[in-house]
Amino acid sequence: MGRAPCCDKAKVKRGPWSPEEDAKLKDFIDKYGTGGNWIALPQKAGLKRCGKSCRLRWLNYLRPNIKHGEFSDEEDRIICSLFHSIGSRWSIIAAQLPGRTDNDIKNYWNTKLKKKLMGIVNLSSSTTSLNISPLPFPSFSQTTIQSAGTTTTTISSGESLVGPMHTIPIFGGEPSSSSSDGSMVECHFGGLISDSNNNWAHQRSTFHGQLWESAADHTTPLEYEIEEIKQLVSTNFIANCNNYIDESSSSRVMYY
């Protein structure tokens, strides 16, 4: 037996909201609030709409202080950073951007930002063969980090793949096995850093590491190992970038 629907779809209006409906909903909520019950609200407000539809319309469009229009570079940066960290948790990402709704951010990501990033990736790939002179950014030094007190892993410097960019990041990479028994993994990571003139450079490195536990019994990295690796390379990347920031006061870092 399936769940009962929240409303009778045959009796409710669907599709775009009219200005009159918007006004009714807004007036009602201004006067009485939502009453903590969206399902009952449309009837009280005199609307032939599903309660969920009213809730969505209010949250995404009618409620006060909603910000519409272009996203700023700073908002782009926050979205990219959080998407990298937590994935498509749009409501959490929206909570960090006052005035923006999860739906808005989701749409923005799917229609614009993702393509923007893909463009960067493609651009980066093409510059590899163009032999563009490296920008004066520091390459990653060989860095040794200790993981979980059990295994020493190494972050080795990757090739410096750079060219001035005035837009935002980036790319990432799933770790993959690089030894026959799966005990070693490799993943690529990177991001953009900018100098004081707002020139962006694409910095990329490769992680080679040993799994935290003996991998004799499996041929691919375990999920939690992958997550740990991601965390390590991410932390290391930021640490390197932060060193650079310290040397050049007005630099910025974006990572993904």
Add this chain to the structure above:
DNA sequence: AAATTACACAACCGCCTCTTA
């Protein structure tokens, strides 16, 4: 000028979680 295509954004759908009785 009309038809087609691409794009942006609003809205819906269905599943999951939380609350409550």
Add this chain to the structure above:
DNA sequence: TTAAGAGGCGGTTGTGTAATT
């Protein structure tokens, strides 16, 4: 403890409009 209902969320679809052919 469990089942039902409501809210919340992310993925997907629908619709209007701008751009292109």
